[in-house]
Amino acid sequence: MEGARETTGREPTSTYRELEEKNVQHLLDRSIKFRHKIDKDMVMPESSKKDMILIPSLALNLLLLYPLFVGCKKWELLSWSRRAAAEAEAVASVSCSGHGRAYLDGITVDGMPVCECNSCFGGPNCSEVIAGCPADVDSGDPLFLEPFWMQRAASSAVLIAGWHRMSYSFNDNSSISQELENHIRKVHAIVKNAVTDRFIVFGAGSTQLLNAAVHALSMDNSSPPSAVVASVPFYPKLKVSYKQQTDFFSSLGYKFYGDTSMRKNPSDVSMNAIEFVTSPNNPDGKLRKKVLRGESVRAIHDHAYYWPHFTGIPTPADEDIMIFTLSKLTGHAGTRFGWALIKDEAVYRRMLTYSDESCYGVSRDTQRLPGSNVRGKKTRIVTQSLEMLE
């Protein structure tokens, strides 16, 4: 265009010859100029503008395609599990000011879970302190361990399918998960707080195991009832003292006789007795030993607190009947899971029968503890809790 303007803008002001020469020169110049212009166009200023779009566009595609094929294979794999996963994250994101929590199986308003406030807190997000509310100090709720598991959200989460373990028993016909038993032995072996070459029975919390043990031991007694004793202060397990518990089941086999110190001569007890030994003791935290001596005295050692985050571990416990609970190891009190390490096979069989007769074993959903164990990643919650012990 510019070229065009030049020609039209010129007036003939000289002779034909001059004009010729000028024309020739002008046209030659212009031919050069045009050729340059063409060459310049070949370097395409127009399409270089497109490069400014094309290159980022290609880069963005690479960025977006990468995770689908390399980074997060899981994204494409997820189908039926996605909804449950999204719902769990949605409810976990509900803020309750650190004084409560919303649960998928909890109270809902318009179908959405709302905050369930800890005692002494109220309001939609548990931010309001309830005036003059007495804190329940002896509930023993292990909520102080919640943050520990929240920090391990990914490795402690578990997705349970609708058809998970519908059978009455595991495929070895038992009601005890062999995998979980292995995990428990492993944890004891690492922590060195108990000898594990024993039989293991699972219970719905140590509560049930204490009952099972008393029952099993009393069956050894040819002249019932056996005297069930313990040393004060009694462990107010779940606010239920041994006495209350033992009395409640009003068995032919055993009777609560109170404090060990009430026995005339602890060094020689002739009658059949079953002594609860809580070590470390709650509330005083002392490591306890059996008080009563004698042929016919059997002891049940409650080692709920015998873990490094509660006490020093001078030596691995090596008693006939040792009872542990998940409530104190990992803080999952609501899960109601405990186990007993038992030396004597006959006692083990009776405790197993007790568990089966009373509840047909521990819920398979309970035995499926949070945290999975796939691809060799030992992330089951029992094993993870070792980090807590470090």
Next chain:
Amino acid sequence: MEGARETTGREPTSTYRELEEKNVQHLLDRSIKFRHKIDKDMVMPESSKKDMILIPSLALNLLLLYPLFVGCKKWELLSWSRRAAAEAEAVASVSCSGHGRAYLDGITVDGMPVCECNSCFGGPNCSEVIAGCPADVDSGDPLFLEPFWMQRAASSAVLIAGWHRMSYSFNDNSSISQELENHIRKVHAIVKNAVTDRFIVFGAGSTQLLNAAVHALSMDNSSPPSAVVASVPFYPKLKVSYKQQTDFFSSLGYKFYGDTSMRKNPSDVSMNAIEFVTSPNNPDGKLRKKVLRGESVRAIHDHAYYWPHFTGIPTPADEDIMIFTLSKLTGHAGTRFGWALIKDEAVYRRMLTYSDESCYGVSRDTQRLPGSNVRGKKTRIVTQSLEMLE
């Protein structure tokens, strides 16, 4: 370039004038030609090649960005739950020839879950039939309902966070989920198989509730023991007859007296008696009524099978103590969950105490039944099971 060749390729063969004219004409022609070329270049054949990349690239950008912002919000939401979800889907995809299943909490080889075969099947993928293996016909395993839940994989899956319900109790200080209780009442109301204006106690399967009921009723008896009776054929619940169960707990409060027909005069029983009434009965499936009559006879109605997928429902059951179990309603026997509908408050309180004293209630993980209840979607497994009843 072409132009350049033309000029250099020419020999001067004529007079200056001719040359001038030719030159002018030639150069003028060429200037036109060049201008056309320029115009052609302006239409950019070169960069139009780029359009063939740019346009699809931009289209792909949109395609990839769409799900992130519109389609699958869940994708971006999922973070800590993704691993558990992916692991659950991975293990669910392990094929066991329909004669077994792999579980995340099951047997692992090199850290990967392997098939756990149903009885009478073996091999890595449970495809091998074990010769001469006797099928266990009275296990009552409700595995025939597995496909039902597999078809509802998305709505019945549940993701449990590592910090789920760690407390001993729900925030109303009970050990019973109010939400689950509501679901149970709802199902009975829809199915019309039981009157629900009653107290509800949860149990670790109906096994525990039967024990709790016997215990609670025997406490009413001022002159123990109460006679526990049932009508033959006895329901081989989990292969444990009522007799075995009752005898095992060798209580001061009750004693097993055998079959109701053994009572001299069923129409007038003066002694304190507790009668198990299993209706529908297993194995004969008959709807049963209480056999013993008399002031001091109390009955425990085991209605495990009183659901439309097992029997006709002539009328809503309206007994003093009615016991139901998830094992028969949804097929989740392994979950060990049952409930009792109780008319009398005193009996209810004693059964509740029994549950608390024996296990401190049912595991919160168990009460968190598969299937969630978020955003008004009533997908809890108890409610979903209604589809089975249709």
